Amino acid sequence: MVLDRDLGVAFVSTHFGRISGHGWDMLSATGARGLRLLVESGAFSSFLFTEAHPVAAEVLRQNAEKVPGATVRWADARTLPVEAPFDYVDLDPYGSPLPFVPIAIRALRPGGILAATATDLMVLAGVQPGACERLYGSHPVRGRLGPEGGLRILLAYLARTARTEGRTVRPLLAYVRGHHLRVYLEVPLLTGVSPPDPVGLVEPETWTGPFLGELGPYGPMWLGPLFDPKLATRLATPPTAARPRETEEFLSRIRSEAEVDRPFYFEANELAGALGLPFPPSREGLSRALTEKGYRFSRTHMRPEGFRTDAPRAVVEATTVELSRAAVRLGEGSGPE
Secondary structure, X not given: XXXXXXXXXXXXXXXXXXXXXXXXXXXXXXXXXXXHHHHHHOOEEEEEEEEOOHHHHHHHHHHHOOOOOEEEEEOOOOOOOOOOOEEEEXXXXXXXXXXXXXXXXXOEEEEEEEEEEEOOHHHHOOOOHHHHHHHHOOEOOOHHHHHHHHHHHHHHHHHHHHHHOOEOOEEEEEEEEXXXXXXXXXXXXXXXXXXXXXXXXXXXXXXXXXXXXXXXXXXXXXXXXXXXXXHHHHOOOOOOOOOHHHHXXXXXXXXXXXXXXXXXXXXXXXXXXXXXXXXXXXXXXHHHHHHHOOOOEEEOOOOOOEEEEOXXXXXXXXXXXXXXXXXXXXXXXXXXX
């Protein structure tokens, strides 16, 4: 989780800058995440750490006792602290964040930031569809696109819960890494006539994005942006990063991806297999061809060979066929006489 904590410091430093904010680490464990945010970001004058496990709470107390601004409490995170509201609330459970989401939202000042993690990918990514439907109220995507589907299901759930609390959400940064999902949301109050959240079902018959399977409809899920493009361009590797090279590589991918923020991604090898082509075109070739046709193109942080584009699936497939056949012709023409 070292890299994930580097990203947390990068986000908080970029979003808040140098302010005297107030934060809450709901499920602190030994305090590694929250203490780094407090010490390294420069964004907080005070930070509350709560932990319900007595042994972990004692270790947490020892870790935080010499850190200015840190308050440690042996407490259940499902109870609203007297220090609320906060500028920033971090919810990093082992498993699902669902039991703690309502309190996390109530604890935020208007426009505050909720950072939440989910590690229950077996549920969210479609391996246990019944559990996903029961817990999150959504039918999940299975297969290689399952983790992104899970991220969008989590965002839809957070949006629905926020509405019940008189709030709304705006993702600033949402990503998949390894076996967990992580989101950073701005949570303002609902004011006046608020537009509906970009949450909906994906119907296989009418969906023009990457193929998700035939067992839909999928969702409800978040179909809006995962990133705030202005924030993405400003994200920088913090000088205190434990893994600066990996952090910068990841942030560089996010900066590019934020410019082509469309639901789900394609992979050339998957396209070639589905279309019965002998081999896939290169990602560079697809980028050049789609850009020449007037579409946008970016790699994605989610898989090494994945790419996002605003081109509809029919155009992407036709372009893949064109490039593959051209490569075959070129190969045949370059052979011995």
